Amino acid sequence: MARVVVDVMPKPEILDPQGQAVAKALPRLGFQGVTEVRQGKRFELEVDDSVDDETLTKIAADLLANTVIEDFTVRRLDA
Amino acid sequence: MTANKADNTDTVKHAEATPETAQPYRELGLKDDEYQRIREILGRRPTDAELAMYSVMWSEHCSYKSSKVHLSYFGKTTTEQMRSKMLAGIGENAGVVDIGDGWAVTFKVESHNHPSYVEPYQGAATGVGGIVRDIMAMGARPLAVMDSLRFGPADAPDTRRVLPGVVAGVGGYGNCLGLPNIGGEVVFDSTYLGNPLVNALCVGAMRVEDLHLAHASGTGNKIILFGARTGLDGIGGVSVLASDTFSGDETTAGRKKLPSVQVGDPFMEKVLIECCLELFREGIVVGIQDLGGAGLSCATSELASAGDGGMHVNLDRVPLRAKGMTPAEILSSESQERMCAVVKPSDVDAFMRVCAKWDVTATEIGEVTETGRLVITWHDEVVVDVPPRTVAHEGPVYNRPVARPAEQDSLQQPIELPRPSTSDLRDLVLRMAGSHNLSSRGWVTDQYDRYVRGGTVLSQPSDSGMIRIDEESGRGVALSVDCNGRYCKLDPYTGAQLALAEAYRNVAVSGATPVAVTNCLNFGSPEDPGVMWQFEQAVRGLADGCVELGIPVTGGNVSFYNQTGSTAILPTPVVGVLGVIDDVRRRIPTGIGAEAGETLLLLGTTSDEFGGSEWAHVVHGSLSGLPPKVDLAHEMLLAEILRAGSRDGMVSAAHDLAEGGLAQAIVEACLIGQTGARIFLDSEQDPFVQLFSESTGRVIVAVPRTEELRFTDMLTARSMPWRKLGVVDPESKALEIQDVATFALEELANAWQGTLPALFH
Numbered sequence: 073m074a075r076v077v078v079d080v081m082p083k084p085e086i087l088d089p090q091g092q093a094v095a096k097a098l099p100r101l102g103f104q105g106v107t108e109v110r111q112g113k114r115f116e117l118e119v120d121d122s123v124d125d126e127t128l129t130k131i132a133a134d135l136l137a138n139t140v141i142e143d144f145t146v147r148r149l150d151a
Numbered sequence: 152m153t154a155n156k157a158d159n160t161d162t163v164k165h166a167e168a169t170p171e172t173a174q175p176y177r178e179l180g181l182k183d184d185e186y187q188r189i190r191e192i193l194g195r196r197p198t199d200a201e202l203a204m205y206s207v208m209w210s211e212h213c214s215y216k217s218s219k220v221h222l223s224y225f226g227k228t229t230t231e232q233m234r235s236k237m238l239a240g241i242g243e244n245a246g247v248v249d250i251g252d253g254w255a256v257t258f259k260v261e262s263h264n265h266p267s268y269v270e271p272y273q274g275a276a277t278g279v280g281g282i283v284r285d286i287m288a289m290g291a292r293p294l295a296v297m298d299s300l301r302f303g304p305a306d307a308p309d310t311r312r313v314l315p316g317v318v319a320g321v322g323g324y325g326n327c328l329g330l331p332n333i334g335g336e337v338v339f340d341s342t343y344l345g346n347p348l349v350n351a352l353c354v355g356a357m358r359v360e361d362l363h364l365a366h367a368s369g370t371g372n373k374i375i376l377f378g379a380r381t382g383l384d385g386i387g388g389v390s391v392l393a394s395d396t397f398s399g400d401e402t403t404a405g406r407k408k409l410p411s412v413q414v415g416d417p418f419m420e421k422v423l424i425e426c427c428l429e430l431f432r433e434g435i436v437v438g439i440q441d442l443g444g445a446g447l448s449c450a451t452s453e454l455a456s457a458g459d460g461g462m463h464v465n466l467d468r469v470p471l472r473a474k475g476m477t478p479a480e481i482l483s484s485e486s487q488e489r490m491c492a493v494v495k496p497s498d499v500d501a502f503m504r505v506c507a508k509w510d511v512t513a514t515e516i517g518e519v520t521e522t523g524r525l526v527i528t529w530h531d532e533v534v535v536d537v538p539p540r541t542v543a544h545e546g547p548v549y550n551r552p553v554a555r556p557a558e559q560d561s562l563q564q565p566i567e568l569p570r571p572s573t574s575d576l577r578d579l580v581l582r583m584a585g586s587h588n589l590s591s592r593g594w595v596t597d598q599y600d601r602y603v604r605g606g607t608v609l610s611q612p613s614d615s616g617m618i619r620i621d622e623e624s625g626r627g628v629a630l631s632v633d634c635n636g637r638y639c640k641l642d643p644y645t646g647a648q649l650a651l652a653e654a655y656r657n658v659a660v661s662g663a664t665p666v667a668v669t670n671c672l673n674f675g676s677p678e679d680p681g682v683m684w685q686f687e688q689a690v691r692g693l694a695d696g697c698v699e700l701g702i703p704v705t706g707g708n709v710s711f712y713n714q715t716g717s718t719a720i721l722p723t724p725v726v727g728v729l730g731v732i733d734d735v736r737r738r739i740p741t742g743i744g745a746e747a748g749e750t751l752l753l754l755g756t757t758s759d760e761f762g763g764s765e766w767a768h769v770v771h772g773s774l775s776g777l778p779p780k781v782d783l784a785h786e787m788l789l790a791e792i793l794r795a796g797s798r799d800g801m802v803s804a805a806h807d808l809a810e811g812g813l814a815q816a817i818v819e820a821c822l823i824g825q826t827g828a829r830i831f832l833d834s835e836q837d838p839f840v841q842l843f844s845e846s847t848g849r850v851i852v853a854v855p856r857t858e859e860l861r862f863t864d865m866l867t868a869r870s871m872p873w874r875k876l877g878v879v880d881p882e883s884k885a886l887e888i889q890d891v892a893t894f895a896l897e898e899l900a901n902a903w904q905g906t907l908p909a910l911f912h
Contacts, residue, residue: 086382089418
């Protein structure tokens, strides 16, 4: 068994309204100095050793991320 | 691009010095002769930024280069009489109609087909956003949206990807924006697989004196860009996505592969709406334009050429979202939720105050000049210096070859299809009611907010969507969008008139008076002479039909290249009709059972017409013959009778007969009204023909028994063919078709409502 983390982020050139909303809220709450916020999502998968990297990439590309507008990274955490 | 780095910009001076530099005009969608013409206009090679501007503005999507010669037929055929209620027409952001009581209504439908195939959610969402901004640019408050959607077969795997995304996108954007979705269409056909159609309509209203047109007049007036920041989204979208047959080719601009779809922000758009309305109220807007396809290229060149002819823009001032953008990228970015206004210098401070109040970024990016040229600078160097009309209005015009397809004759030969016996009709009624195209669209429309703003009077599943415009008088408008692509394939001229007649009738059965038309003409490749023939025929049919009905086309949109490989979609000229009703309290509902004791009448004549019918499609997968005949004089009489019926309280419900014929219409009238009925057929005519023929110009009308004689006397006096169809039966909870079958309403509801949830839930 391994824990796999898939991070999904909007592509850099794609508008990220949620990240912008967070960025705008920060100064209102008194936090200064944050110039940009991008919001993505993180998936944690518990995976059998039988699942290879290729399959994990396919899982990420087909289901977890919308590759038209999002990038993803897949990494295995050490057990 | 030839030069990408900010410190190595391709300036006009540089272009003059390097006439031989090879430019990627073909990749940007320009033909050899088009590129030569740009060189002739400028007397030199264009800079990168100029090339980007010309290529997007001369694309099919923006320049209408293949359709222009045909669309002029609308202008030629519109009479002064038809124009009398029209305050703005074709060429403006959207058509505007005077509806009385000092109110003007603006409406338009636009396609967002290709982006919705690539990224269904965002493609459909930004389609809604774009059409809403068109309505804002006229000075109106957007009031409602509608969507005409077409997909591949309902059970195809790709439809399962595209449809839920599109529906969620339409709903997501519209719901967040706080606009009700009051109707539309969802149609399935195999030709739309790989090329779905997403046509979004928006309607808005304003006081007549608040109408704003897109002009940049007054030397010295300031150009203000406001709304979202400009990023790298959608670059190449217009020139490649909307103008070339889908090839999966993404090698457009110089940078790495850029996404051709945009992500919208409905909350930003909502703020932008309120901000614009306050700016209009303050009277500090000389001209305004939304930024849609082709972004700043389009807005600056169109504003400049509509005004006094000159404009100077400083691109360094444009607020950017991405780092290191080139002038060409800034000019062709399709970032959403942006507007461009022309403002008197003395009003700039007030303008900025309003924008600051709404937290909308606003930046003065230039001014109107008297040079007659659009000059754009970047880092103090001139990167664009062009006559604006050559970009916006004097693009190439093609007289493409037109040829009636060789197979049209054989297509119009009716194929004799085996018909069911009377004992099979029970099953057929249920099968048709649950078929993909006739089944309830509730699963889709239930995802849309239909009642937000509190002005919705009618929405799906009614024949038309209706909203109240004036709170005091109850004055309102009704809208319907329709098209049957199979009819259009069989005969595009008649097919377009059938779409017009259907939308006209849908508005009329709601008790409103049809007054204006918009359209969204979706076709295959204009380079195919057969497709151009379909297009020409459809335009002529629609224009001639409008003349006969006496209502003008106020605007529209053309979408070409809707094809997969060499297979074009069914010709799909979607027609939207706007109607006015003096008092929405006198609307006619679609469902029966509103009053105790109603008689059902069938208006119009039923003939044996099955060419292009839903029955032939569902049962035999067949498309042949000629579409039903269209009789617009009859449609006008029908509309007058329904209006009189609504005005004098003689009609308690009405539902028009369309695809699926009488059987489908009576099933829907019962289910929508949740009331049973007993009907009987004419013993002189084949029951199958009576139930499933798609003869047009027919309406089921429910009249209170006390009004029956008065109403039928009127029908006879006005020579409207009619027959008594039956009675509404609130007790039975069943639909009885005498001598054919009886159905419990629950059985009908299961058949009608179960289909889409089973496919997509």
